[in-house]
Amino acid sequence: MKHIEAIDVNAYYGDNHVLKSIDIAIKENTVTAFIGPSGCGKSTFLRTLNRMNDYIESFRLEGKILVEGNDIYKKKVNVEELRQKIGMVFQKPNPFPKSIFENVAYGLRIHGEKDKKKIEEVVEQSLVKAALWSEVKDQLKKSAFGLSGGQQQRLCIARTLAVEPSIILMDEPASALDPISTAKIEELINELKQNYTIIIVTHNMQQASRVSDRTAFFYMGELVEVGKTTDIFTNPSKKQTENYISGRFG
Amino acid sequence: MSNLKRNRRIDKGFKYVGIGCTLFGLLMLVIFIGNILIDGLQRIDWDFLTNLPSRKAEKSGILTAWTGTAWILALTAMIAIPLGVAAGIYLEEYGKKNRIAAMVEVNIANLAGVPSIIYGLLGLEVFGRLMNLGASLLAGAFTLAILILPILIVATREALKAVPNTLREASYAMGATKWQTIWHQILPAAGGGILTGIILSLSRAMGETAPLIVIGALAYVPFVPKSPMDEFTVLPMQIFNWVSRPQHEFLVNGAAAIIILLLITFIMNGIAVYLRNKWQKKITW
Numbered sequence: 001m002k003h004i005e006a007i008d009v010n011a012y013y014g015d016n017h018v019l020k021s022i023d024i025a026i027k028e029n030t031v032t033a034f035i036g037p038s039g040c041g042k043s044t045f046l047r048t049l050n051r052m053n054d055y056i057e058s059f060r061l062e063g064k065i066l067v068e069g070n071d072i073y074k075k076k077v078n079v080e081e082l083r084q085k086i087g088m089v090f091q092k093p094n095p096f097p098k099s100i101f102e103n104v105a106y107g108l109r110i111h112g113e114k115d116k117k118k119i120e121e122v123v124e125q126s127l128v129k130a131a132l133w134s135e136v137k138d139q140l141k142k143s144a145f146g147l148s149g150g151q152q153q154r155l156c157i158a159r160t161l162a163v164e165p166s167i168i169l170m171d172e173p174a175s176a177l178d179p180i181s182t183a184k185i186e187e188l189i190n191e192l193k194q195n196y197t198i199i200i201v202t203h204n205m206q207q208a209s210r211v212s213d214r215t216a217f218f219y220m221g222e223l224v225e226v227g228k229t230t231d232i233f234t235n236p237s238k239k240q241t242e243n244y245i246s247g248r249f250g
Numbered sequence: 251m252s253n254l255k256r257n258r259r260i261d262k263g264f265k266y267v268g269i270g271c272t273l274f275g276l277l278m279l280v281i282f283i284g285n286i287l288i289d290g291l292q293r294i295d296w297d298f299l300t301n302l303p304s305r306k307a308e309k310s311g312i313l314t315a316w317t318g319t320a321w322i323l324a325l326t327a328m329i330a331i332p333l334g335v336a337a338g339i340y341l342e343e344y345g346k347k348n349r350i351a352a353m354v355e356v357n358i359a360n361l362a363g364v365p366s367i368i369y370g371l372l373g374l375e376v377f378g379r380l381m382n383l384g385a386s387l388l389a390g391a392f393t394l395a396i397l398i399l400p401i402l403i404v405a406t407r408e409a410l411k412a413v414p415n416t417l418r419e420a421s422y423a424m425g426a427t428k429w430q431t432i433w434h435q436i437l438p439a440a441g442g443g444i445l446t447g448i449i450l451s452l453s454r455a456m457g458e459t460a461p462l463i464v465i466g467a468l469a470y471v472p473f474v475p476k477s478p479m480d481e482f483t484v485l486p487m488q489i490f491n492w493v494s495r496p497q498h499e500f501l502v503n504g505a506a507a508i509i510i511l512l513l514i515t516f517i518m519n520g521i522a523v524y525l526r527n528k529w530q531k532k533i534t535w
Binding site: 050052080082083088090092094095109110111156160163 | 346347416417418419420421422423424425426427430434435438439
């Protein structure tokens with residue numbers, strides 16, 4: 001089933017044409033990697049999917065983005081509800097300046113959950129799913145800033161899982177982490193894909209080949225090629241993709 | 251080589267000039283405070299704080315003045331804090347960043363520099379006459395609130411600007427509305443800065459005399475104000491009144507009242523510094 005579909009998407013920052021007629025379909029419960037050199041538009045495209053670009057005043061989008069068949073840029077769309085369905089993990093771990101518990105409970109609280117028991121339950125489940133529970137279960141009341149970078153990033157993933165999204169967007173989630181933390185995040189992605197549709201932007205080619213089912217290569221605002229990760233990395237159909245993957249530029 | 255030597259001499263020279271300038275400023279402050287303390291300290295006792303003003307200097311107290319100051323501070327805070335903080339939040343978080351916004355920003359910064367007597371004239375006309383508040387506490391508080399509003403707005407905006415955008419994004423990405431993000435994340439993170447701004451602007455309001463003279467605050471008030479509509483005096487007015495008299499005893503009273511005013515100001519600024527440091531420790535990005 002097509003979970004996300006972009007149809008002829010063009011995006012602009014002012015006069016700057018940053019996404020050029022992007023067409024892509026993303027299936028349910030798969031991991032898709034967006035690769036490409038800096039400034040190629042992959043992060044911008046990722047952020048159009050949960051409308052995080054709405055806060056940039058000069059940003060403008062044409063075309064359609066369908067999530068579960070609904071155009072998310074229609075006027076009637078409730079952006080808050082959309083973002084509950086489409087979680088996001090950022091490049092730099094950005095936990096809230098609150099306790100570990102409150103970080104995960106935040107999404108529930110803002111969406112009106114009052115039942116203490118329920119909140120405690122969901123917080124535990126989310127931390128378990130994010131493979132963090134055993135490390136933090138005795139210090140839930142402590143500040144999230146006391147955790148290591150890798151733990152903080154898994155906390156951010158737990159926080160996202162708590163509001164039960166079906167899609168998780170990850171914008172270079174491991175680029176600020178050491179190799180061991182990175183491995184943990186990748187492991188986590190592998191587990192999560194059974195229940196979630198995951199899109200990950202990465203600069204790390206090995207990471208893309210390790211974690212993703214499909215890979216999309218962006219260059220200069222265009223989607224050059226998208227296909228099975230094994231095909232893209234072993235037998236790309238476009239010359240540009242091959243050059244990038246073999247490290248001849250970018 | 252000689253060039254190097256010369257550069258070092260200039261470097262050293264500037265250091266000593268700088269030390270001299272700093273010492274000059276400190277020296278003036280020490281002389282001023284020392285002078286006031288020598289003159290006024292012996293006059294401060296319980297009676298001085300609890301006596302009404304009187305024609306006889308040795309019986310005179312500052313009860314009406316400090317209660318008036320307390321009233322004015324409380325009322326000014328109640329009016330100015332919601333207005334200033336809300337305006338700051340709107341301008342920083344909601345308002346579009348276009349040319350009009352830039353103009354508003356420059357003008358608010360300019361307003362912070364308008365001489366306070368001008369605010370007094372505005373207060374006299376708008377609050378004293380149009381709103382018929384006369385020379386009451388409420389008229390004074392409104393006037394001072396308008397006076398410190400620009401300072402408060404600027405302080406609030408600066409505090410909000412210091413909150414990193416990653417925090418906003420994190421909250422929005424969870425599906426929080428703008429208001430939820432402001433209330434649960436941004437305000438707690440910016441709270442120290444905003445609180446510091448509030449306290450500093452209130453201590454500025456406390457020291458103001460000119461606008462209150464213009465709206466008609468009295469120098470001699472023989473009763474403690476009981477409601478916001480009462481007439482009043484404040485510490486700086488009382489000081490002004492006493493030091494303008496020829497008798498030496500009243501000058502001593504003035505010095506003693508200055509000590510009290512300084513003490514309150516130092517305490518408020520101290521609290522502001524304490525809060526800022528405490529908040530900074532709590533949140534490290």
